[in-house]
Amino acid sequence: MGWFSGARQQRPPTRRRPQEHPHVPTTSTPSTPDRPRRPVVVAVDGPSGSGKSSVSRAVARRLGLAFLDTGAMYRALTWWCLQQGVDLDDAEAVAAVCRTLPLEMGTDPDATTVAVGGTDVAAAIRTTEIARRSAAWPPTSTSARRLRERQRDLIHGAPNGCVAEGAT
Numbered sequence: 399m400g401w402f403s404g405a406r407q408q409r410p411p412t413r414r415r416p417q418e419h420p421h422v423p424t425t426s427t428p429s430t431p432d433r434p435r436r437p438v439v440v441a442v443d444g445p446s447g448s449g450k451s452s453v454s455r456a457v458a459r460r461l462g463l464a465f466l467d468t469g470a471m472y473r474a475l476t477w478w479c480l481q482q483g484v485d486l487d488d489a490e491a492v493a494a495v496c497r498t499l500p501l502e503m504g505t506d507p508d509a510t511t512v513a514v515g516g517t518d519v520a521a522a523i524r525t526t527e528i529a530r531r532s533a534a535w536p537p538t539s540t541s542a543r544r545l546r547e548r549q550r551d552l553i554h555g556a557p558n559g560c561v562a563e564g565a566t
């Protein structure tokens with residue numbers, strides 16, 4: 399937690415509109431018919447509890463971007479498999495469920511939502527068991543690949559851009 403302590407010495411954040419911020423490439427270059435403004439994509443990763451969520455949301459709010467919690471998608475798939483009685487050790491069965499996973503991710507940084515099959519699972523996916531089991535799939539698994547495709551669709555579907563917490 400060493401680097402958190404430095405935050406106390408920082409000045410309070412200055413509220414700026416996105417177009418006034420000196421480090422925002424999308425808004426510092428005006429769009430033209432020849433060169434349309436490109437959405438910004440920011441990926442934030444780091445150890446558990448290091449502040450990824452807090453920073454990602456704050457950046458998304460400040461810059462008017464969407465926010466995507468990629469870890470919540472793995473957790474939601476795990477939750478759904480458990481609901482459906484699917485053996486999480488059966489990679490093929492999980493991949494089949496993943497193909498039709500009725501997942502809805504709300505990407506507003508002020509009102510992030512995670513729903514599966516119409517059920518709000520935002521709280522249910524935060525258990526220790528879900529955390530442990532959702533971390534068990536290797537990145538090469540079909541399910542993980544499918545989820546990354548969905549993450550990329552959500553990220554590139556955000557009109558102004560997106561801050562994605564976690565690797566995609």
Ligand SMILES: Nc1ncnc2c1ncn2[C@@H]1O[C@H](COP(=O)(O)OP(=O)(O)OP(=O)(O)O)[C@@H](O)[C@H]1O
Nearest residue numbers: 402403405444445446447448449450451452453563
């Ligand atoms: N700059 C900061 N200074 C002090 N505490 C912070 C700071 N940023 C976040 N925190 C606190 O640290 C805890 C973890 O933050 P956060 O959930 O954003 O981390 P995370 O990396 O997303 O965690 P996880 O990987 O477990 O989801 C929270 O209680 C949060 O309030």
Ligand SMILES: Nc1ccn([C@@H]2O[C@H](COP(=O)(O)O)[C@@H](O)[C@H]2O)c(=O)n1
Nearest residue numbers: 468469470472532533534535563564565
């Ligand atoms: N099978 C998985 C599960 C998660 N991830 C990534 O790990 C991060 C952890 O997410 P939390 O919700 O537990 O904080 C996040 O970046 C996920 O994208 C993974 O790569 N594979």
